Amino acid sequence: MIEIAHVTRSYGAFKALDDASLTIREGEFFSLLGPSGCGKTTLLRMIAGFDNPTSGSIAVDGQEMLGIPANRRPTNMVFQSYAIFPHLNVEQNVGYGLKRLRLDATEEKRRVEEALAQVSLTGLGKRGATELSGGQRQRVALARALVMRPKVLLLDEPLSALDKKLREQMQVELRRLQQAVGITFILVTHDQYEALAMSDRIAVMFGGKIAQVASPKEIYQRPVNRQVADFLGGMNFVKAEIVEENGASMTVDTLGFGRVKTDKPAAFVRNGKAATLGIRPERLRVLWDDAKDKHEVAGTVVDRHYFGEITHLIVDIPGLEKPLSVTETNNFGADDIPVGAPIRLAYDPDALVAMAD
């Protein structure tokens, strides 16, 4: 278990990390997600021991890490630029860190073999480091970290140099590997899909602060504020006025959707009677012909964008400040709905989430 408590890292007056607190559980695949410059790499480097907090503490399994050099910590880092040694072969690259442990030759060989098998590189041990594809180099870098049997593996944008197909394949593999070896993985990424696809939990960061920590589904469906909602994909925002609050739910009035009862997230910050409701574009469904739904809004299609398997419809709803963005599959012909056509959209009130502005 990793306990990050009130960690701040200042560069002069600038705080790259500002009072960040976070608990990462043992065996968890945890991602630090946020835009460039939000402080995620800074945090990862401090866990690794390559940098020190200006204040605050970082503990692994109850042991304070401050003052412990990187090579004495139960962590190991895989870098974005894999930094494998070009003059060594795969085996030598993977076994490099083991030299320090002075294992006997058989044991060293066994551990290298084991690490190569974990990343599906069995048989490639004698290959030169320069005779590998990008994906294979990435695996060597992973094996080189795993061979040290760290308690925590730290990954700094490890897939960003790979093309899209390979990246998606490696995401699945990394996730499978993490489950197989059972050690804690902490991944730094600015790619929301990568974080959603791989993680048990995600911390979303902005400007040196942690905005939300939750499961991928919770982060996507119940973002605590507009910034988190926006970063995780498209979101329609609707102005609302709170009529009644009742524990975890509340009733709000909107001009476009009328009066609706919605969930109130635990972290909801009250700002008088005003609130913002969010609904993801794919949670609005086109109602065809005479189909009826208990919850529907009616409007006019003002724009249409074709994306092959899906169509994006922009729908003007009377009373709403901004038109709604709707994602519909093309199974039923959403790609043929003409601009200017009247349209009705069904929604599930559960898909409307209240958030702080």
Ligand SMILES: Nc1ncnc2c1ncn2[C@@H]1O[C@H](COP(=O)(O)OP(=O)(O)OP(=O)(O)O)[C@@H](O)[C@H]1O
């Ligand atoms: N040595 C340094 N001196 C001054 N400022 C720094 C230093 N290192 C990092 N920063 C600043 O701290 C902030 C956080 O940097 P960090 O590398 O953690 O961001 P990041 O979220 O990982 O972004 P990226 O995805 O671009 O790497 C940035 O604004 C960066 O410019």
